[in-house]
Amino acid sequence: MLVEKEQLLIKSLQECMIVCNHCLNECLTEEQVAPMLDCIHMNRESIQFCSYLEQAIIRKSPYAKEFAEICLSVCEDCANECKKHDHRHCQYCAEICKECVEACKTFLEA
Amino acid sequence: MLVEKEQLLIKSLQECMIVCNHCLNECLTEEQVAPMLDCIHMNRESIQFCSYLEQAIIRKSPYAKEFAEICLSVCEDCANECKKHDHRHCQYCAEICKECVEACKTFLEA
């Protein structure tokens, strides 16, 4: 009922939400939280936008592509913020966010 | 904690969700459902996008404005679809969707 590129994007969105939530929770317990504030806020944004896009794809929304472009830039911003921090959870989160950006692009090109 | 233009937009989004849900349910019970299909689907889209935008505003998301532009066009499309139908619930829904479009514009201009 969903074509393959949609299935792949949903899988990627889901992984991104799980990893961003993990990063958010780990950031909260770092010794210095102040430098992690932007990262915490970006993780929260990513989780929400990935969830909205997942719903739009499942609903077969005619606005899914338009919306995927915003989600793509949110995940890209999140990846760029995470990359700034040496914490292992941030570096891993940057990687998964980048994969999600690529999955959005594949979905948009199709 | 929210400025006035945000409060007004949230009020408008909420009214739009309530009225679109009412229109959707009434469309389902019309004698002829086939001509109402686009209206039903558009109502469903409006409800979801208004809800996402409400959440983005409450969260003070830095992407709220970008997202408001999509929500604005969804509500505009919904108003245009509803306007085609003579049913009282459709005409009323078109009116409320238009008000929501205006509220999005005010929010974007501020």
Place this chain on the structure above:
Amino acid sequence: MLVEKEQLLIKSLQECMIVCNHCLNECLTEEQVAPMLDCIHMNRESIQFCSYLEQAIIRKSPYAKEFAEICLSVCEDCANECKKHDHRHCQYCAEICKECVEACKTFLEA
């Protein structure tokens, strides 16, 4: 970052949302929509509750189990409604909703 039983439940919730949305859309295009109204409404409920539970699990919410009990009964009601209708999409939807009920139970027992 998620344990296996959570991964399985998320997979099941997702499939349930996709199949319920398909069933909802197919019900809308049946020649007689009136007898499908309860099925349409139940599909809409299932989609929403599965989505909320997915979010709660991803967030590692302390209320996920409590919430899974409501989701379980929504999916069960949806399965029972779908089972009443001979349409292939309804019979298939009943099956997938039942699988989701089982996935909720496994999650609750763990």
Place this chain on the structure above:
Amino acid sequence: MLVEKEQLLIKSLQECMIVCNHCLNECLTEEQVAPMLDCIHMNRESIQFCSYLEQAIIRKSPYAKEFAEICLSVCEDCANECKKHDHRHCQYCAEICKECVEACKTFLEA
């Protein structure tokens, strides 16, 4: 299209989401974040559950009351956690969460 008690509950849920989000953001910028962790997590839960309940009421979901009981206990737990902290935003958040608990009760009794 919504009865008065539903309108009041929606207004209360909305205020609760706004104030919990404010409390969450303020907690993140306190000098000592570690003692605020439970408060941050509870605020996040409250925001999500209030949002789900708002959607369920707008949708006229047959599960709204069942779900209001969970939301009520989430907001009560959030109020109790906030009350422990002397910060003005926590004390205010506790107050608004309590009001939301009362609005849920009124909705359930009706």
